Amino acid sequence: MSFSFEGFVDAVREAACEPDANAAVRAVLERCVADPDRIRNQTPLEGDDEVMLFEDDKLSIWRCRFQPQVLMPPHEHKLDVHIAGYSGREKSILFKRRNDQLKFEGTEIVGSGEVLSLDDKCIHAVTAEGDVPSLALHVYMGPLMQLKRGLYDWETGEQVDFTLENFDAMKRPASAFPEF
Numbered sequence: 001m002s003f004s005f006e007g008f009v010d011a012v013r014e015a016a017c018e019p020d021a022n023a024a025v026r027a028v029l030e031r032c033v034a035d036p037d038r039i040r041n042q043t044p045l046e047g048d049d050e051v052m053l054f055e056d057d058k059l060s061i062w063r064c065r066f067q068p069q070v071l072m073p074p075h076e077h078k079l080d081v082h083i084a085g086y087s088g089r090e091k092s093i094l095f096k097r098r099n100d101q102l103k104f105e106g107t108e109i110v111g112s113g114e115v116l117s118l119d120d121k122c123i124h125a126v127t128a129e130g131d132v133p134s135l136a137l138h139v140y141m142g143p144l145m146q147l148k149r150g151l152y153d154w155e156t157g158e159q160v161d162f163t164l165e166n167f168d169a170m171k172r173p174a175s176a177f178p179e180f
């Protein structure tokens with residue numbers, strides 16, 4: 001069966017109405033990325049790396065491409081999120097915040113065909129592991145762009161408002177943090 005982003009959004013929206021929305025949405029994602037080539041074939045090579053496919057009060061659905069040489073800054077979502085890989089390897093660098101500082105907790109890799117679920121307390125930085133960009137579907141269980149949420153300074157752990165300007169300014173080359 002062919003894949004379309006419209007059909008995918010419809011399936012996720014339907015799943016989000018189930019009594020256990022997290023489990024149902026995750027199951028849709030697992031089913032979709034079980035055949036990753038179908039999604040890759042429908043993904044434009046050009047255009048924005050991060051594309052919002054849908055958002056309402058209940059759900060935010062994105063398609064995200066990350067580049068291996070760029071680290072996206074540590075940030076929170078304040079929502080449960082399910083990340084389903086369909087090309088390359090997306091790396092989450094996980095942190096906890098203690099005494100106003102960021103404490104590195106470990107990394108999680110999402111390979112093609114895999115789904116990672118993170119809870120609403122999670123703080124992560126993101127990049128692509130390896131030499132090629134990663135591609136994944138991200139489903140946030142609420143209105144991501146309507147929430148006031150934080151970015152965290154790489155060195156000091158200080159919280160700043162999540163704005164596109166701050167997000168861009170706080171990106172780092174992967175070579176800046178070889179320990180990750």
Ligand SMILES: [Fe+2]
Binds near residue numbers: 075077124126
């Ligand atoms: Fe994120």
